[in-house]
Amino acid sequence: IRFDELPGYDFAEWTARYASEGTFPATRRVKQLDETYREDPVRIEFQWLKMSKSKGNAVTPDEITEKYGADSLRLYVCFEAPFEDTIQWDETRMNGTYRFLSRVYDTVSDLAPGFDTGWTGKIADATSPDEKALRRKTHQAIAKVGSDIESLGFNTAVSALMIFADGLRKFVAAHGHTSPAAHEAAETLCKLLAPLAPHLADELFERLGYAGRFLYREPFPVYDANVAAEAxxxxxxxxxxxxxxxxxxxxxxxxxxxxxxxxxxxxxxxxxxxxxxxxxxxxxxxxxxxxxx
Known part of the structure; x- marks a missing residue:
């Protein structure tokens, strides 16, 4: 019997009891649709169902976008499962992509005031071990994300972006905002993020000093195999x-x-x-x- 057929039993109480004790509702408390009570034992089962208006379980993109933003929704759909698989919708997992994009926003925004759009002419000076490590992560991310997007592996592309963004965040926390390696990484992060979270990517790209330029017109980054190679x-x-x-x-x-x-x-x-x-x-x-x- 499905829970939506039992209007007389409190859902929150049942789930709390079942989670803590593994017990099912007392039979006398289960009211049926005809207002009578069940006398025989009842076992309630849940199952994943395809979203449908007739079942009343549809979630509209508008309400999710209003709550989390369109980019968080896009990223969640891309990240939750391989492209060919069916997603078991769970709104609570939206918090993960929302928090990730928030961290990206904070990291790149912190870099923006001192960002040098001419970092390409200074990147040869990024020779410290940590700068080389960050550049390695940058070019490995370009290779990974580019390859995954081409093969429709959006979930692994998002995963690679999360690892890359975390590496940039830790570098900035340890070494500040002035390194050309950090500027290369920040600009690259915006460009890699653009196919998956275009609104935030364009906003951050503009903050870095590229006002009036849109990422869909920018060439996708090209990785340097020598820089990407592990030391x-x-x-x-x-x-x-x-x-x-x-x-x-x-x-x-x-x-x-x-x-x-x-x-x-x-x-x-x-x-x-x-x-x-x-x-x-x-x-x-x-x-x-x-x-x-």
């Missing part, structure tokens, strides 16, 4: 097929460097005591497998 990689070291160590090495480490580092590891040396190394298989930047007996 370090994790190399797994195995002894006879069992993982013994994970080493962090420069990304350009060749087979010799990987093998030398693996054999120098204290954990590996301990495991090799009393054994003779027969063979070392190296996949540069990924794996060192030592065969010993």
């Amino acid at each position: 370090e990689v994790t190399v797994v070291v195995q002894v006879n097929g069992k993982i013994r160590e994970k080493l962090t090495l420069p990304a350009d480490s060749d087979a010799t460097v990987c093998e030398t580092a693996a054999l120098a590891s204290e954990k590996v040396q301990s495991d090799l005591q009393g054994k003779t190394v027969r063979k070392v298989i190296v996949v540069p930047g990924k794996l060192v497998n030592i065969v010993a007996n």
